[in-house]
Amino acid sequence: MRSSPTYIFSPFSLVNRFFVVPLQNKNNKATFISMKRILVTGGAGFIGSHLCERLVNEGHDVICIDNFYSGSKENVWHLIGKPNFEIVRHDVINPYWAEVDEIYNLACPASPIYYQNDPIQTTKTSFFGAYHMLGLARRTKAKILQSSTSEVYGDPNIHPQPESYWGNVNPIGLRSCYDEGKRVAETLFFDYYRLHKVRAKVIRIFNTYGPRMAVSDGRVVSNFVVQALRGEDLTIYGDGQQTRSFQYVSDLIEGMIRMMDTPDDFTGPVNLGNPGEFTMLELAEKVIKKIGGKSKIVFRPLPSDDPKMRRPDITVAKRELGWEPKVPLDEGLDHIIAYFRDYLQR
C-alpha cells in the first residue's frame, strides 16, 4: 500500500532558499538522497522534457528555462506544481543567473523546419546559449553538458562516424546555422575547459525519437507516424536509400546522465545513438505495416546537404559510460505510435 510522502529539507537548497522535497516513504523510513540543483535549458522541448521528468523523479531541484520557440509548456505540464520543479521563460541568447550544481544545455531547435525558419536566431542560440551557460558554470563551478549533434559530421565520408572524425560540413548552406552553430558551441566548451577549468562535457546526439516530439516539426519518425495515422501518404525525400539510426529517447536520457556523472577531466565528445541502421524506405514500410490503413509512399526531391548515411560508432560510450541503447526500433515505434494516436484524438 502506498504511504503518504515525507517532506525533507534539502541541505543544498538551504544555501539559497528554503525548499522541501517530497520523497516516497518506504516502510515508514525516510529516504535520504543526494539532491542537486540542476538547470536544463530547452527543458520544455522534446528531449528536455524527458530529462526534466527523470531528474525531478530522482528528487533533484530542477530549473527548466525555455523561450518556447519549438517546445511547449504542455511537454512539462505534469511537472508544473511539483515543489522541486520550476519553469522560467527565458531566451538563452541573454545571460541567466542561478546557483546550480549542474547545467544541461539543450536549448536549440533541432528540427530543420524550426531551425531554418530563423537561421540567425539559431546561430545566436547555439553560440550565445553556450557562451552564457559556460559563464554561469564558471561562476558557480557547476558541471555543464552540451547537447551537440551528429550534424557536426555533416555529410560524412567515414562510416560509421567515430568521435575522431572532423566532419564534412558545408559552412554556407541552409543547414549551416545549425551545424556550424553546434560546432562553434563545441569549440567554446573545449576552450572553457582548457582556459577556465570548467567541468565541460560534450555529447553528440544521433537521431532520437519518442513521445512529445512536435506533430509538425518534420522530423522523419514523427512525420511518418503522423502521416500514417492521418491516412495520408508518407513523404520520402530522395530515393529513400539514405540511411539513419534511430535512438529511443529513454536510452538517450540514460546516456546523458551517465555522461554528467563521469570524472571532471572527462570531456568527451561522446556519440550517443543507436547503431541500428535503416533506410528511409525501410522505416516508412515498417510504419505502414504497424499502423495499417491506405497510406502509400511518395517521393519528393532531396533537400540540399542532406546526409546520405548516418550511424554512430559508440565504442567510446560503451567504454567510458558503460552505456549502449536498449530499446529496439520496433518497440520504440510502438510507443511513439501510441503517443501520437492518443495526441491526435485529443
Ligand SMILES: NC(=O)c1ccc[n+]([C@@H]2O[C@H](COP(=O)([O-])OP(=O)(O)OC[C@H]3O[C@@H](n4cnc5c(N)ncnc54)[C@H](O)[C@@H]3O)[C@@H](O)[C@H]2O)c1
Ligand atoms: N532530437 C534529436 O534527434 C537531436 C539530435 C541531435 C541533437 N539534438 C539536440 O538536443 C537538444 C534538444 O533537441 P529536441 O529534439 O528536444 O528539440 P526541441 O526543439 O524539441 O527542443 C529544443 C528546446 O529549446 C528551446 N529553445 C530554442 N531556442 C531557445 C532559446 N534561444 N532560448 C531558450 N530556449 C530555446 C525550444 O523552445 C525547445 O523547447 C537540441 O540542442 C538539439 O540540437 C537533438
